[in-house]
Amino acid sequence: MAGRVDVMFDTMPAALAHIRSGALKALATTGPQRAPQLPDVPTVAEALLSDFEAQTWGMVIGPANIPAPLLAKLSEDCAAAIRLPGVVERRALGAEVGTSTPDETRRYVQAELEKWGKAARGAGIEPGVPT
Known part of the structure; x- marks a missing residue:
């Protein structure tokens, strides 16, 4: 947002408000299917790497x-x-x-x-x- 980073991976809860405000542009999501909060944003698997999936998880x-x-x-x-x-x-x-x-x-x-x-x-x- 300060113009110092061209691309990053972040969690949806941390980035969503900034994406919705227009401060960040979502290029792709990393889950197995599109995020319901960003239905027009493709997954990495759809856009670039067919077998890519990465999710943040805790247990x-x-x-x-x-x-x-x-x-x-x-x-x-x-x-x-x-x-x-x-x-x-x-x-x-x-x-x-x-x-x-x-x-x-x-x-x-x-x-x-x-x-x-x-x-x-x-x-x-x-x-x-x-x-």
């Missing part, structure tokens, strides 16, 4: 040995929380919220690790600790 995690009944209760409580009116209202700002089972979450994280690991290796990026 509630805990130790591997959480007892099954507690894990089920936490999962139920998280699913209930995203149905709260305040959370639902945030979706209008571009925050897509969903739930998954612990097994679905494990599979998703594993797939993301594989996808981005392959991308990093293809770019010659080696794992390491920043100095």
